[in-house]
Amino acid sequence: MPAPIVFRSVWVCEVGVQAVDRSGVISDSELQQALSNGTWTPFNPVTVRSVISMFDRENKGGVNFNEFAGVWKYITDWQNIFRTYDRDNSGFIDRNELKQALTGFGYRLSDQFYSTLIEKFDRQRKGQVAFDDFIQCCIVLQRLTDVFRRYDTDQDGWIQVSYEQYLSMVFNIV
Ligand SMILES: [Ca+2]
Ligand SMILES: [Ca+2]
Numbered sequence: 444m445p446a447p448i449v450f451r452s453v454w455v456c457e458v459g460v461q462a463v464d465r466s467g468v469i470s471d472s473e474l475q476q477a478l479s480n481g482t483w484t485p486f487n488p489v490t491v492r493s494v495i496s497m498f499d500r501e502n503k504g505g506v507n508f509n510e511f512a513g514v515w516k517y518i519t520d521w522q523n524i525f526r527t528y529d530r531d532n533s534g535f536i537d538r539n540e541l542k543q544a545l546t547g548f549g550y551r552l553s554d555q556f557y558s559t560l561i562e563k564f565d566r567q568r569k570g571q572v573a574f575d576d577f578i579q580c581c582i583v584l585q586r587l588t589d590v591f592r593r594y595d596t597d598q599d600g601w602i603q604v605s606y607e608q609y610l611s612m613v614f615n616i617v
Contacts, residue, residue, distance in 0.1 A: 468505035471495055474514065480575040481534040487566060487575035493582050494518065521578050535571040541580075550584065560584075590615050 471491050478486040494517060498510040506514055528544040529536055536544065542557050552560075564572050564580040572580060590612050594602040604612065 466505075468503055468507055469511050469514075470505040473505075478518065478575070480573045482567065482573050484567065484573075487579055490575045490579040490582070493579065518578075521581075522574070525574050525577055533571075535569060535573055536577050537571040541572065541577075544577075545581075545584070548581070550588075586616055 471488065474495060475486045475488060475491045478491065480486050494514055495504075495506055497517070498506050498513045500510065524544070525536065528540045528547070530540055530543075538557050538561055541560065542552075542554075545552060545557075560580055561570065561572065564576045564583075566576050567573060591602065592598070594604060594608070594612065
């Protein structure tokens with residue numbers, strides 16, 4: 444039986460309620476347990492951290508129940524995108540599917556770069572990316588692109604930066 448993608452059914456509600464009962468905050472590990480990448484392996488902890496930090500307004504290391512509603516919607520939206528581009532319903536995004544997805548988002552990348560992306564984000568070494576790694580790939584690409592665009596004021600895809608500007612760029616990301 445294939446593993447479910449996204450939430451392990453209604454259990455996610457219980458996880459949310461229990462976490463709120465205990466501490467008022469849903470932590471990384473609690474969210475990680477509630478999420479499924481479709482392969483029975485633990486959800487990418489880096490993705491979990493990225494998503495929590497997006498919705499954790501007070502920097503408390505987790506989300507409260509209201510913020511959790513945002514997390515839920517965010518992940519569900521990604522689930523729909525993932526299902527749309529996983530054309531063969533394999534539960535993975537292969538190179539071609541990734542190209543169609545990112546092209547759909549407006550990215551213009553070479554075939555060679557798609558190989559680089561798969562190599563970087565394919566944690567399971569299957570030559571394709573699972574749901575959690577697909578989200579991670581898109582988050583990182585978006586962040587890097589946003590920083591680049593700030594410097595590429597004429598939008599021609601080229602920037603010239605000094606050493607310190609380069610360091611500032613990287614500090615924005617790491
Ligand atoms: Ca697929
Ligand atoms: Ca430029």
